[in-house]
Amino acid sequence: MVLTTTEFDTIAAISTPPGEGGISIIRISGEEAFDVAKKIYRGKNLDKVASNTINYGHIVDPQTNEEIDEVMLSVMRAPHTYTEEDIVEINCHGGIVATNRILQLVLSTGARMAEPGEFTKRAFLNGRIDLSQSEAVMDLIEAKTDRSMKAAISQLDGNLSHLIKHLRKDILDVLAQVEVNIDYPEYDDVETMTSKLLREKANDVHARIVQLLSTAKQGKILREGLATSIIGRPNVGKSSLLNNLLHEDKAIVTDVPGTTRDVLEEYVNVRGVPLKLVDTAGIRDTKDKVEKIGVDRSRKAIDSADLVLLVLNASEALTDEDKKLLAATKDKQRITVLNKTDLPVKLDLQEIKAMANGKNVISTSAIKANGLDRLEELIANMFFNEGIESSQNDIMVTNARHIGLLNQAKGALEDVIKGLDAGMPVDLVQIDMTRCWDFLGEITGDSYQDELIDQLFSQFCLGK
Numbered sequence: 001m002v003l004t005t006t007e008f009d010t011i012a013a014i015s016t017p018p019g020e021g022g023i024s025i026i027r028i029s030g031e032e033a034f035d036v037a038k039k040i041y042r043g044k045n046l047d048k049v050a051s052n053t054i055n056y057g058h059i060v061d062p063q064t065n066e067e068i069d070e071v072m073l074s075v076m077r078a079p080h081t082y083t084e085e086d087i088v089e090i091n092c093h094g095g096i097v098a099t100n101r102i103l104q105l106v107l108s109t110g111a112r113m114a115e116p117g118e119f120t121k122r123a124f125l126n127g128r129i130d131l132s133q134s135e136a137v138m139d140l141i142e143a144k145t146d147r148s149m150k151a152a153i154s155q156l157d158g159n160l161s162h163l164i165k166h167l168r169k170d171i172l173d174v175l176a177q178v179e180v181n182i183d184y185p186e187y188d189d190v191e192t193m194t195s196k197l198l199r200e201k202a203n204d205v206h207a208r209i210v211q212l213l214s215t216a217k218q219g220k221i222l223r224e225g226l227a228t229s230i231i232g233r234p235n236v237g238k239s240s241l242l243n244n245l246l247h248e249d250k251a252i253v254t255d256v257p258g259t260t261r262d263v264l265e266e267y268v269n270v271r272g273v274p275l276k277l278v279d280t281a282g283i284r285d286t287k288d289k290v291e292k293i294g295v296d297r298s299r300k301a302i303d304s305a306d307l308v309l310l311v312l313n314a315s316e317a318l319t320d321e322d323k324k325l326l327a328a329t330k331d332k333q334r335i336t337v338l339n340k341t342d343l344p345v346k347l348d349l350q351e352i353k354a355m356a357n358g359k360n361v362i363s364t365s366a367i368k369a370n371g372l373d374r375l376e377e378l379i380a381n382m383f384f385n386e387g388i389e390s391s392q393n394d395i396m397v398t399n400a401r402h403i404g405l406l407n408q409a410k411g412a413l414e415d416v417i418k419g420l421d422a423g424m425p426v427d428l429v430q431i432d433m434t435r436c437w438d439f440l441g442e443i444t445g446d447s448y449q450d451e452l453i454d455q456l457f458s459q460f461c462l463g464k
């Protein structure tokens, strides 16, 4: 369904982050954007200025004639704009008071306050971009590393949409062919022919979806960050390690065991891989009420981690608690970090290597910042071993919603093949093929429900 722009009212919002800054931008979009601006702007004649120009002038309260701010007005006429509607953007001085005053004026002269993501929602509803492209806008804003940004840009450019549309067209073609065959069953072998056609296409689309899904693991990491939990006994240097990876003293470090009481979460860019790094309370049996809660959370942090950094103190012999933690994390993606190697080493390295299957053991000294390069390199290689640079131009799926729908589409195709194997009538098999077509359509928003659209755009930031 494509709505025409005339069905929407005029919306406005502050599009820059709240707070003090060099400039703030108040964006107005809709049929009345120019009328609203004309009521409060003194400067050039907005009916005469060319589209895509920026114009000097003042914002004046029409009631009192009070001059509010000196501004530059960006003027963009439909349809070649972000929303495909008329857009005026007021660039004012970036103080909170001036910005809010201007927004109030805009709202009192005919515009309505926009909802979060409503400008992008209009770009979607007006047919300028599809749903996966709209989602990429938000991913781009939230991108934590260059690599994440490249994946978002590729999706915004429509690479994923293009592929999905291609698959849907193939399915539609075969469904049309099946329809024709069913309507004209004058040939004896029509059922066999139609089954063959369906099977070929189901296998073909299935293979392409499987290929796409093979990028999902890395794609999801790029979009959401790799959930990385730093785990270990108290005082082994977990918080020191976090500070080192962040290149910042975020977590409190003391020589008192039990310093970290609650989990601390920070994003960090490790060679282009966004890490959602979680520092946890040291795990030990404790009677302290507050520490106990922290310890319970640490245990949960193991479960929810994509990667566990298990920190051991190399200057002490292995304790029972260390062994328990090694056992508790043995099925996880794990790096065993032997910290405090600047001190005389008491850990039996052979024993550790044996327990960790000789894999992913790194020696560090958080205090001397030694071994961190190797740790970073190992993390990047564990998750992007073929190197993401090489796969940059390939299409990636990054979004959990898309991954879910692709899996459903894949399941529907498997039902098509099962149905054909079981000799089910073609018109029943056709239903599963159509389901696949629908699931794929939900990715691009070609088939969607209003609730989904409302829910998706409500997660956007205001003014976008």
Ligand SMILES: Nc1nc2c(ncn2[C@@H]2O[C@H](COP(=O)(O)OP(=O)(O)OP(=O)(O)O)[C@@H](O)[C@H]2O)c(=O)[nH]1
Binding pocket: 232, 233, 234, 235, 236, 237, 238, 239, 240, 241, 252, 253, 254, 255, 256, 257, 258, 259, 260, 261, 280, 281, 282, 283, 339, 340, 341, 342, 343, 364, 365, 366, 367, 368
């Ligand atoms: N010699 C040496 N000391 C270190 C090293 N890393 C950390 N420390 C010291 O060990 C003590 C504990 O460090 P933290 O980073 O607070 O340890 P933690 O594992 O977060 O401790 P909890 O929060 O209590 O669980 C501090 O005094 C650090 O300065 C290291 O590589 N070498």
Ligand SMILES: [Mg+2]
Binding pocket: 238, 239, 240, 251, 252, 259, 260, 279, 280, 281, 282
């Ligand atoms: Mg700590």
